Amino acid sequence: MHLHITSLNSGSNGNCYYIGNEQEAILVDAGISCRETERRMAKLGLSMSKVKAIFVSHEHSDHIKGIPVLAKKYQLPVYITPHTLRRSRFEEINFPVEEFYAQQPVTIGNLEIIGFPKLHDAIDPYSFIISYQGTKVGVFTDIGAPCEQLIHYFSQCHAAILEANYDEEMLANGYYPYHLKRRISGGKGHLSNRQALNLFTAYKPEYMSHLLLGHLSKNNNCPKLVDELFTKHAAGTKVVVASRYEETPVFRISSSDDISIEPAMPYVHVLTEKAGSRPKKGKAVIPDNQLQLF
Numbered sequence: 001m002h003l004h005i006t007s008l009n010s011g012s013n014g015n016c017y018y019i020g021n022e023q024e025a026i027l028v029d030a031g032i033s034c035r036e037t038e039r040r041m042a043k044l045g046l047s048m049s050k051v052k053a054i055f056v057s058h059e060h061s062d063h064i065k066g067i068p069v070l071a072k073k074y075q076l077p078v079y080i081t082p083h084t085l086r087r088s089r090f091e092e093i094n095f096p097v098e099e100f101y102a103q104q105p106v107t108i109g110n111l112e113i114i115g116f117p118k119l120h121d122a123i124d125p126y127s128f129i130i131s132y133q134g135t136k137v138g139v140f141t142d143i144g145a146p147c148e149q150l151i152h153y154f155s156q157c158h159a160a161i162l163e164a165n166y167d168e169e170m171l172a173n174g175y176y177p178y179h180l181k182r183r184i185s186g187g188k189g190h191l192s193n194r195q196a197l198n199l200f201t202a203y204k205p206e207y208m209s210h211l212l213l214g215h216l217s218k219n220n221n222c223p224k225l226v227d228e229l230f231t232k233h234a235a236g237t238k239v240v241v242a243s244r245y246e247e248t249p250v251f252r253i254s255s256s257d258d259i260s261i262e263p264a265m266p267y268v269h270v271l272t273e274k275a276g277s278r279p280k281k282g283k284a285v286i287p288d289n290q291l292q293l294f
Helices: 034-043 067-074 082-088 148-154 168-173 178-185 193-203 223-231
Strands: 002-009 016-020 025-028 051-055 106-108 111-117 126-132 135-140 159-163 210-214 238-241 251-254
Touching (some): 025 126, 034 067, 051 067, 051 106, 111 148, 126 148, 148 193, 159 193, 168 178, 210 251
Parallel strands (some): 025 051, 159 210, 210 238
Antiparallel strands (some): 002 016, 016 025, 106 111, 126 135
C-alpha cells in the first residue's frame, strides 16, 4: 500500500507538508496562506476534501501562520500539544482543536500518526511519523541535533522529509550576528548539511525510496550544493531538494518491492477560484521571538 507525499513549501518563509493515501490525508504544519495552500494543491491535482487534519510541530510563525484561516474554512481539527497551543497565541480559535501526546498514536481514517519530541528552541516541539498499512513517512525538520528517537524512527522510513538547513562554512563566514549563528548551530536550532548527511548515510534503511531535503536557509545554504552532496551518497534513494518558493511533485511511496520514483500524478492546470470564494483574512498574533530568520 502506498502514500502520496509532497512539500507544498519548505523554508523560513513557510512550511507545509502533505501526506495521504487515496482516501484521506493530513498536513504537517500550515505556514503558508490558505489561498496559497489551495492553489498549490490544486496545481498538483490534490483535493482539500481529502485533508482531514493539521498536525502542528511547534509554535514558530513559519509553521502556524496559515492555520487560523485554513482550519476555520474547512473546519479541520488541529492536533497540537497544550504547551504549543498556549504559546501559539492565536487571536481566535474558530476551528476544532485536539491534543496529542508523545508516542501516543493518533488515527485519522486509515492513517496512524505518532509524534515524538525533538531538540529545537520552541516550547514543546515534535517530529512525526505517518504510517499506512506498513508504509512509513517521517517529517523531520527544525531539529538542533539528532537524538535517539530521531535515529529510531528515521531508520524505519520508506521516505522522509529531512532538514538540511545550513552549510557550516557559509554560516560561519556569513553576515549573521554571533548570537544568531549560535542559536542556529547550538544544538536546539537546525541541522547542518553535515549532520543531516551523517544521519542519512548511517541510518538510512535499504528500502528508503525518497528523501526530501527541506528547510534550507536562504542565506546559509545552496540547493545545488545540497543536491550534489546527498546524491553522491543516495545509494538508490531518490533525492529531492524541497523549495522555499514552490511545491514539489507528488511522490508515491510504497512498502512493496515495486517502488516508483516517479511523481504520483502529473501536474494539472491551476483550478480557477470562483468569484467571491476567497476566504476572509484571519489573524494570528506571533511574538517577535517566534519570527524565523534562518
